[in-house]
Amino acid sequence: MKQIIARLESLGFAWWGILILLLALLPLYMSETYVSLFSEILIMALFAMSLNILIGYLGMISFGHAGYFGLGAYSTAILMTKTSISWILAMASAPVVAALGGVVFGFFCVRLTRIYFAMLTFALAQIIYTIAFQWESLTGGDNGIVGVTFPDFLYETNNAYYFILIIVSVCAFFLFLIVNSPFGSTLRAIRENPERAEFVGIKIKAFQLIGFIVAAVFAGIAGALFTFYNGSIFPDYLLWTRSTEALIMCILGGMFFFSGPAVGALVVQWLGTVLSRHTIYWPFILGLTLLLLVLFLRGGIVGFLTEGYSKIKARYHL
Amino acid sequence: MIVSSIIMPILTGLTTAMLIFLVASGLTLIFGSLKILNFAHGVFYMLGAYFSFQVVSTFAASPAGFWIGLIVAPLGVAIVGGLIEFFIIRRAYKREHIDQLLLTYSLVLIIGDVTRFLWGVEYKSMSRPEGLDATISVFGAPLASYYLLILFLAPTIALGLHLMLKKTKIGWMIRAATFNYEMASALGINVPRLFLVIFMVGSWLGGLGGALYAPLGSIVYFMHTQVLLESFLVMVIGGVGSFWGAFVGAILFGLLNSFGFQYFPQFSMFFAFVLMAVILVIRPWGLLGQPEG
Numbered sequence: 299m300k301q302i303i304a305r306l307e308s309l310g311f312a313w314w315g316i317l318i319l320l321l322a323l324l325p326l327y328m329s330e331t332y333v334s335l336f337s338e339i340l341i342m343a344l345f346a347m348s349l350n351i352l353i354g355y356l357g358m359i360s361f362g363h364a365g366y367f368g369l370g371a372y373s374t375a376i377l378m379t380k381t382s383i384s385w386i387l388a389m390a391s392a393p394v395v396a397a398l399g400g401v402v403f404g405f406f407c408v409r410l411t412r413i414y415f416a417m418l419t420f421a422l423a424q425i426i427y428t429i430a431f432q433w434e435s436l437t438g439g440d441n442g443i444v445g446v447t448f449p450d451f452l453y454e455t456n457n458a459y460y461f462i463l464i465i466v467s468v469c470a471f472f473l474f475l476i477v478n479s480p481f482g483s484t485l486r487a488i489r490e491n492p493e494r495a496e497f498v499g500i501k502i503k504a505f506q507l508i509g510f511i512v513a514a515v516f517a518g519i520a521g522a523l524f525t526f527y528n529g530s531i532f533p534d535y536l537l538w539t540r541s542t543e544a545l546i547m548c549i550l551g552g553m554f555f556f557s558g559p560a561v562g563a564l565v566v567q568w569l570g571t572v573l574s575r576h577t578i579y580w581p582f583i584l585g586l587t588l589l590l591l592v593l594f595l596r597g598g599i600v601g602f603l604t605e606g607y608s609k610i611k612a613r614y615h616l
Numbered sequence: 617m618i619v620s621s622i623i624m625p626i627l628t629g630l631t632t633a634m635l636i637f638l639v640a641s642g643l644t645l646i647f648g649s650l651k652i653l654n655f656a657h658g659v660f661y662m663l664g665a666y667f668s669f670q671v672v673s674t675f676a677a678s679p680a681g682f683w684i685g686l687i688v689a690p691l692g693v694a695i696v697g698g699l700i701e702f703f704i705i706r707r708a709y710k711r712e713h714i715d716q717l718l719l720t721y722s723l724v725l726i727i728g729d730v731t732r733f734l735w736g737v738e739y740k741s742m743s744r745p746e747g748l749d750a751t752i753s754v755f756g757a758p759l760a761s762y763y764l765l766i767l768f769l770a771p772t773i774a775l776g777l778h779l780m781l782k783k784t785k786i787g788w789m790i791r792a793a794t795f796n797y798e799m800a801s802a803l804g805i806n807v808p809r810l811f812l813v814i815f816m817v818g819s820w821l822g823g824l825g826g827a828l829y830a831p832l833g834s835i836v837y838f839m840h841t842q843v844l845l846e847s848f849l850v851m852v853i854g855g856v857g858s859f860w861g862a863f864v865g866a867i868l869f870g871l872l873n874s875f876g877f878q879y880f881p882q883f884s885m886f887f888a889f890v891l892m893a894v895i896l897v898i899r900p901w902g903l904l905g906q907p908e909g
Contacts, residue, residue, distance in 0.1 A: 359714050361655075361721075406893060409900045412713045413653045414856060417848045418896070424845050425889055432882055538841065542721060549718065579733065585725025592718045593707060 314474075318467050325456045337459045339567045340466040341523045346547035346559035347473055348516030353545065354553035355477055356509045357489035358408075359416050361541050362423025363517055365403070366396045368536035370518030372430060374525045375443040380436075385448050389522045396518020397511055399426070404510035408503050411492075420538055427536040442532030446525055462523055469516055470560075476512060477556060485509050539581070546588050552598030561599050623757040625874040631763045633870025634770040635825055640847040640862040641774040642821030645781070648857040649794050649814045652705060652716050656723040658844030660693050660819045663727070664826025665835045666735055667692045672742045672830075682745035682831065689830075690823035696727075697819025701812050709797070709811070724840065732837040739834040766828055771863075773824065777817065778859050790814060849888050853895055855905020864903055 321340075325333050349363045370392030377388035403422045410418055430437045437443065452458050476482055488495045488502050496502050525531050534540075543566065544559075551562025566584070574580050595602060643657045667689035668682075675681035700723060708716045743749065748762045781787040793800040793807045801807050825843075846869065851857075854865025869888050876884040901907045 353714070357714070359717055361717075406896045409896055413647075413717065414852070416717055417653065417852060417856070421845060421848050421852070421889070421892070424841075425886070428885055539725075542725075545718070545721075579729050581725045582729035582733075585722045585729065588718060588722035589704070589726070592715050592722065593704075596715075 314470075318463075321463055322460070325459060330455045333455050333459050335568070335571055337455075337462045337527055338571075339564050340462050341520050341527060342544070342547065342567050343560040343563035344466045344469055344523070345517055345520035346544045346551070346563045347470060347556075348513045348520060349541075349544045350548045350553055350556075350559045351473070351477070351485075351509055351513040351516075353548055354555075354558070355482060355485045355489060356506060358412075358506065358510075359545070360407075360419040360513075361416050361538055361545070362403075362419035362421075362426075363513070363544055364536050364538065364540035365419075365423030365426040366399055366514040366517035367521040367524070367540070368423075368426055368430060368531075368533075369396045369399045369514075370521030371525045371531045371535065372437060372443070372521075373518075374522040375446045375531045376436060378446045378448075378525075379443055389526065392518040392522030393515045394518075396514045396521070399518075400511040400514025401507075404507050404514070408506040408510060420541075423536065423538060423541060427533055427538075430533040430536055437533070440533065442530055442534075444530040446529050446531070448526055448529075452526070458527065462527065465519065465523060469519055473516060474556060481505075481508075543584070546584060546591075548598075549588065549591055550598055552600035552602075552604075554597065555600040555604070558598055558600045565599065619756045621878070623755050625878045626871065627754060627757060627759050627763065627767075629871040629874030630867065631766050631870070632873060633866040635766055635829060636843070636846050636850055636869065637863055637866035638770040638774050638828070639822055639825035639843060640850045640866060641778070641859060642818040642825070643847050644851060644857060644859055644862045645777075645821065646815060646818035647851075648859070649790050650705075650709065650811055651794070652708070652720065653713075654818070655717065655720040655844065656700070656727065657818070657822050657847065658840030658842075659724050659727045659731075660697060660822035661826040661829070661843045662731065662835075662837070662840040663693050663696060664689050664823030665830040665839070666731060666740070666826075667823070668827040668830040669735075669740050669742050669835055679746040682742075685830075686824075686827050689827040690820045693823025693826070694816040694820035697823075698812060698816045700819075701815035705815065706808065706811070728837060728840065735837065737837060739836045741834050742831050744831040762831060770825070770828065774821065774863075777821070786810075849892055852892050852902060853888075855902025858902065858904045858906075861902050861904035 321336070324336060328336070345363070345367055348366075349360065352358045352360050352363070373391045373395040374388050377383055377391055378385060381388075403419075407415055407418050407422065431439060433439070452461055477485075484495070484500055484505055488500065488505055492502055524535070544563075547562030547566050548559045549562070550565060551560065552558030569583075570580055573583060577583075591598065597605065639657070639661055642660075643654060646652055646654050646657070668685035671685035671688050672681040675684060678684075704719060704723070705716075708719050744760070744762045748765055750761050751758045752761045752764075753759070781790060789800070789805050789810055792803070793805060793810055797807055850862055850865035850869050852865075853868060854861025854863070868891060872887040872891060873884055876887040880886075895902060
């Protein structure tokens with residue numbers, strides 16, 4: 299136990315505690331509109347962090363992660379509206395369904411590398427979108443599923459926020475443990491040098507598949523939370539633009555840092571909400587941001603800050 | 617009976633196939649030579665359709681409008697492609713794949729939104745050119761004569777270009793530059809200019825596909841996703857980077873699609889996906905592709 303605590307401390311765990319505390323106190327100093335915005339930011343942060351398992355830790359760039367978000371969101375929504383099972387079970391179904399999707403699609407995807415992987419993730423997520431769009435009797439087609447009702451006490455904005463905060467924190471904690479475990483180190487080894495990893499006896503494909511499933515599971519949880527937050531779900535949330543929005547969050551925040559995707563989610567979601575009030579050309583801004591980031595700021599915001607911090611440290615001999 | 621259940625789906629399937637083959641051949645050309653998977657290729661297709669629409673509405677009075685559009689629109693797309701290569705893609709040749717994918721994707725967002733800004737969100741449509749707006753009978757099946765244009769023009773152009781790039785000196789230069797960038801430069805080949813030309817030709821093919829498609833369906837600012845998806849399917853089935861693979865993949869895709877639509881209209885897309893899944897299991901590098909590494 300002592301060892302575990304020491305290890306957590308060495309990983310800067312205190313900072314995470316402070317962050318969660320600040321987030322927990324948020325409703326005290328912010329209006330409901332912002333609390334609601336932060337609920338959405340937390341969900342997107344979880345979604346982006348799950349994607350970062352693939353791109354940051356495995357070096358596999360997925361253009362179809364919204365598919366697993368959608369599987370979670372739809373399984374919750376469908377179970378809530380078509381059956382009478384409890385809302386907890388309906389939400390718990392999300393990671394299971396997403397994991398199943400991850401197993402089936404991941405099986406095909408990890409057979410391919412790099413560019414081929416990107417093509418396939420895009421194509422497969424588009425199938426999930428097509429199913430959601432065409433299978434009207436189950437998914438409501440274009441109209442989606444509306445009026446997913448949760449228990450009354452969760453309708454209060456602050457309560458909903460705390461519910462989301464708790465789930466996202468727990469998931470982030472698990473993700474943190476996963477990426478800092480020997481398993482996480484193995485994933486990074488595969489990213490850095492697949493050939494060498496194979497030579498030391500790592501079954502690359504197996505690890506990539508497990509990584510893929512882990513990413514799908516947490517995306518599914520984010521999806522379930524989104525159905526909860528929104529009370530409805532539409533096929534639009536499965537489009538590849540949603541996948542790439544998460545991708546941009548990872549790149550913007552910094553995909554080589556655990557906190558990067560969360561920072562990216564904060565910035566993108568905040569800006570998106572603010573700017574969408576003034577312009578419909580948000581994708582243009584997003585695209586331009588991505589272009590400039592890739593060309594000039596490869597480490598993202600967290601990378602930029604870390605670099606700046608170490609420069610200052612060196613400059614003043616701290 | 618046999619006409620409507622077999623000949624018709626074959627004809628429409630082949631038409632779809634040839635159109636998508638034309639588009640995918642551009643994607644394959646760029647990928648095969650520059651090793652860049654261009655996510656913006658669907659956007660080029662869309663621009664081809666919009667440019668063609670614009671030309672036709674400008675020359676509304678003249679029946680030649682369509683033909684002018686068919687020539688001008690792809691050229692316009694090639695110029696856009698050239699500018700993109702020169703200012704953006706060029707910086708990414710020596711970067712990681714992830715950067716290349718992200719750069720071309722950022723162009724999807726940017727150009728997609730510029731298109732929405734310029735032409736709005738309404739669906740646009742244009743009529744088929746005079747002389748090709750009739751229905752003719754092929755083996756007893758009624759076929760819009762415009763389909764014949766696509767059936768013959770698309771493969772002829774793609775094939776002609778392929779042969780030109782394979783058999784001529786330019787073809788050797790491209791292969792040399794793809795194989796070893798530095799060595800090709802050292803031998804006096806102007807590689808940056810060569811790559812610029814290839815990218816423009818690839819964009820031109822995408823634009824031509826869009827211009828040919830324009831009279832067939834509606835033109836809208838998000839049409840690029842579907843065509844990109846279809847091109848990817850065709851490429852994965854046939855073998856990524858293989859020209860003949862794209863040809864075979866496109867035909868399989870087109871036929872599966874049209875027969876699927878005939879018998880299971882709700883699930884027409886799934887047959888191509890199933891074929892792709894099967895191929896990925898038994899031959900992950902595609903029918904005519906080569907294993908990686």
